[in-house]
Amino acid sequence: MEPLPPGTTVAEPEAGADPEPDGGPSSPASGRRAPRHRTGTRHRRLVRLAIVLVVVTVLPCATGVVYELALPGVADARARVVAIDRAHGGTPAGLPLPRKLSEAIVSVEDEHFYSNVFVNVAEGAGRAAIATLERSGDPGGSTIEQQLAKQLYPHGPGLAGTLSEIGLGVKLALTYSKPEILAMYLDAIYYGNGYWGDVAAARGYFGVRPDQLTWAEASLLAGLPQAPSSYDPVHHLALARRRQWHVLTRLVADHVLTAAQADAVDRAPLPLQRRPRG
Numbered sequence: 001m002e003p004l005p006p007g008t009t010v011a012e013p014e015a016g017a018d019p020e021p022d023g024g025p026s027s028p029a030s031g032r033r034a035p036r037h038r039t040g041t042r043h044r045r046l047v048r049l050a051i052v053l054v055v056v057t058v059l060p061c062a063t064g065v066v067y068e069l070a071l072p073g074v075a076d077a078r079a080r081v082v083a084i085d086r087a088h089g090g091t092p093a094g095l096p097l098p099r100k101l102s103e104a105i106v107s108v109e110d111e112h113f114y115s116n117v118f119v120n121v122a123e124g125a126g127r128a129a130i131a132t133l134e135r136s137g138d139p140g141g142s143t144i145e146q147q148l149a150k151q152l153y154p155h156g157p158g159l160a161g162t163l164s165e166i167g168l169g170v171k172l173a174l175t176y177s178k179p180e181i182l183a184m185y186l187d188a189i190y191y192g193n194g195y196w197g198d199v200a201a202a203r204g205y206f207g208v209r210p211d212q213l214t215w216a217e218a219s220l221l222a223g224l225p226q227a228p229s230s231y232d233p234v235h236h237l238a239l240a241r242r243r244q245w246h247v248l249t250r251l252v253a254d255h256v257l258t259a260a261q262a263d264a265v266d267r268a269p270l271p272l273q274r275r276p277r278g
Contacts, residue, residue, distance in 0.1 A: 077152055192231070
């Protein structure tokens with residue numbers, strides 16, 4: 001080692017400090033690594049989280065919008081109702097709604113009909129999807145909008161048909177008011193014995209207009225659309241009356257009738273005309 005020039009001093013290392021190896025802070029000769037920089041890892045995690053959020057939220061919404069646009073429009077819904085009635089020799093009533101029949105139908109078919117449209121549709125869609133996946137047929141819990149869509153815009157069976165029914169039900173709910181939807185439902189639904197619509201059913205079974213129906217008559221008619229042949233009051237009166245009692249219990253649950261009133265309705269005369277048209 002060559003001697004240092006005169007006057008040169010050598011700095012002593014501070015106490016406790018390790019002398020820096022020749023290779024610098026990251027030299028293999030030191031046997032130690034510099035602290036890992038975590039910024040890149042945090043950035044990658046944020047990117048992954050953003051992707052997950054897009055997949056979980058934005059993508060389903062976008063898919064739903066595209067699906068809705070692919071379905072037919074519902075501006076012709078009322079014209080389709082008129083066509084159904086005319087094809088079977090009937091005349092749609094439209095608005096105003098027959099109060100007793102309307103309340104009975106809502107209670108037994110869709111008790112949340114007047115609630116928030118998205119909540120009601122979501123509940124009905126869930127029941128319809130579960131019933132379809134379980135291959136259990138008609139779920140019996142579809143919303144009135146979905147049932148109307150099924151009646152006016154026929155589609156195939158299975159999950160694809162159920163999705164179309166749900167999507168068209170949403171379109172109907174966003175296009176028409178609740179009274180308009182219910183009026184179309186009452187006018188287009190089948191009540192058995194060749195009676196399409198509430199006008200034909202009220203006249204055919206009881207000889208009156210829909211707004212003249214008693215609670216006994218209205219509750220009987222309200223039970224027919226679920227299974228018009230099985231609950232046919234002309235040929236299966238006992239089953240029709242059993243279904244009628246179910247309608248009355250739903251009216252009590254919805255506070256439309258009291259239990260005493262429902263009992264009285266159940267005992268009331270039912271002047272059924274036994275002259276089926278078809």
